[in-house]
Amino acid sequence: MNLSQANQELDILLNYLKNSRGCDLTGYKRSSLMRRFQARMLQLKIDNYQDYLEYLQNNSEEWLTLLNTVLINYTGFFRDPESWEYLATEIIPQIIVSKQSDEPIRVWSAGCSSGKEVYSLVMLWAEILGIESCLKRVQFYATDVDEEAIQQARQATYPSTPVRELPLNDEPTLVMSTALGYAENAHQQHATELTGLSPYLLEKYFHHDKQGYTFNLQLRRTIIFARHDLMKNAPISKIDLLVCRNVLIYFTPEYQATIFVRFHFALKDTGFLFLGKAESIFNNRPIFTPVSFKHRIYAKGLDLELNDHLLINPKLHGSRSKERLDIKNSFWQTAFEMNPLAQIAINLNERLVSTNESANVLFSLTLNDWNLPFNQLEPGKLVGEMKTFYENPHRVTLTDVEWSTATDTKYLDISIVPVYDKKKTLLGAILIFSEKKS
Numbered sequence: 001m002n003l004s005q006a007n008q009e010l011d012i013l014l015n016y017l018k019n020s021r022g023c024d025l026t027g028y029k030r031s032s033l034m035r036r037f038q039a040r041m042l043q044l045k046i047d048n049y050q051d052y053l054e055y056l057q058n059n060s061e062e063w064l065t066l067l068n069t070v071l072i073n074y075t076g077f078f079r080d081p082e083s084w085e086y087l088a089t090e091i092i093p094q095i096i097v098s099k100q101s102d103e104p105i106r107v108w109s110a111g112c113s114s115g116k117e118v119y120s121l122v123m124l125w126a127e128i129l130g131i132e133s134c135l136k137r138v139q140f141y142a143t144d145v146d147e148e149a150i151q152q153a154r155q156a157t158y159p160s161t162p163v164r165e166l167p168l169n170d171e172p173t174l175v176m177s178t179a180l181g182y183a184e185n186a187h188q189q190h191a192t193e194l195t196g197l198s199p200y201l202l203e204k205y206f207h208h209d210k211q212g213y214t215f216n217l218q219l220r221r222t223i224i225f226a227r228h229d230l231m232k233n234a235p236i237s238k239i240d241l242l243v244c245r246n247v248l249i250y251f252t253p254e255y256q257a258t259i260f261v262r263f264h265f266a267l268k269d270t271g272f273l274f275l276g277k278a279e280s281i282f283n284n285r286p287i288f289t290p291v292s293f294k295h296r297i298y299a300k301g302l303d304l305e306l307n308d309h310l311l312i313n314p315k316l317h318g319s320r321s322k323e324r325l326d327i328k329n330s331f332w333q334t335a336f337e338m339n340p341l342a343q344i345a346i347n348l349n350e351r352l353v354s355t356n357e358s359a360n361v362l363f364s365l366t367l368n369d370w371n372l373p374f375n376q377l378e379p380g381k382l383v384g385e386m387k388t389f390y391e392n393p394h395r396v397t398l399t400d401v402e403w404s405t406a407t408d409t410k411y412l413d414i415s416i417v418p419v420y421d422k423k424k425t426l427l428g429a430i431l432i433f434s435e436k437k438s
């Protein structure tokens, strides 16, 4: 089979996954995708994409196995230790100095895989701030698109057996950091699930039993784990340190540019972004500037402009009319996300579909809230029964709704607007909250 035929067949396969499984791999680099698909096909002794499509259609669990092969969740503790060393000695102290002594700190590991990255972060902050202060001040977020990886990360147990799979062109590095006293296992010969951890850190932060080594439960509670797709979901906001390593390499430059705009939204002006050693930022405008290119650590650069906002919708290529439609959608999306009034979209099942930054701040919404029914969330309690609204959907405004928070009482006007698709089928509602100034 020639390359263009293979490409066409792969396109059909990707469209099938997108349309039937909601699993959109089209933003990933072609060459990596082909390599990973072929690795899986080789295991099944299938030598072309067409036959593999048939196999996928006949085996309902196969797409999950494929996804795991494609996203290859290889990870490690303190992966690229010299960069972690730099983070510990140069970056984290700057974050601490920029804050009051009791001010909260927010750290996000995006694409955390089985959790080794976020636990490395927790240990680093605990070593620098002290465990007590880390427990009080630091909120960690650990997200991944892969539900199974998140599940593993939550369990936090790592056996001391050799690792099964290494990423392509990536060997576990055995150069060990010295500043934090985790140099002792530099002599290690074989990579295990615990590579990167010294006896000192293992002893201090892990509990050992026959299952393996399990990360300290109390410190684990400082982490919120959630499924989050960097290509689709709104970013977490007000982040001081955003660690997204060895994830972006799998995306095309267009999608990477989209994600960098989202990361710009996510970070505080004084925040830092830490990428993997094979990754760098290629935006047309320098919205991030390198603090250390060697260690792939960046600070915020220029403010975002309208064109950057438009990138939030990555599909700005393709046919002319589609392009116009995408630009139009991007305008609406940007208008929603940037509106100073808090806005929340919910579906007919009364689950969150979208929240803008102002709503996240006003109601302190976190990723966990996405799993809850709307009427259990603070804004939902203010609005009351949505069922009645859905029975007779029309625009309404509730005025002077009293909201007592822990610190004061606010008064809000709340507009509820039904949302329909083109065929006039009701999809849900948008709620707009405007706070009355006293």
Ligand SMILES: C[S@@+](CC[C@H](N)C(=O)[O-])C[C@H]1O[C@@H](n2cnc3c(N)ncnc32)[C@H](O)[C@@H]1O
Pocket (backbone or CB within 6 Å): 071, 072, 073, 074, 075, 076, 079, 110, 111, 112, 113, 114, 117, 143, 144, 145, 146, 149, 167, 228, 229, 230, 231, 244, 245, 246, 247, 250, 276
């Ligand atoms: C190679 S692992 C890197 C893990 C860790 N960051 C590290 O450097 O050790 C890549 C991770 O990115 C996750 N990933 C891939 N696509 C993603 C997406 N669209 N959104 C969020 N995570 C994604 C994969 O599930 C996988 O866990």
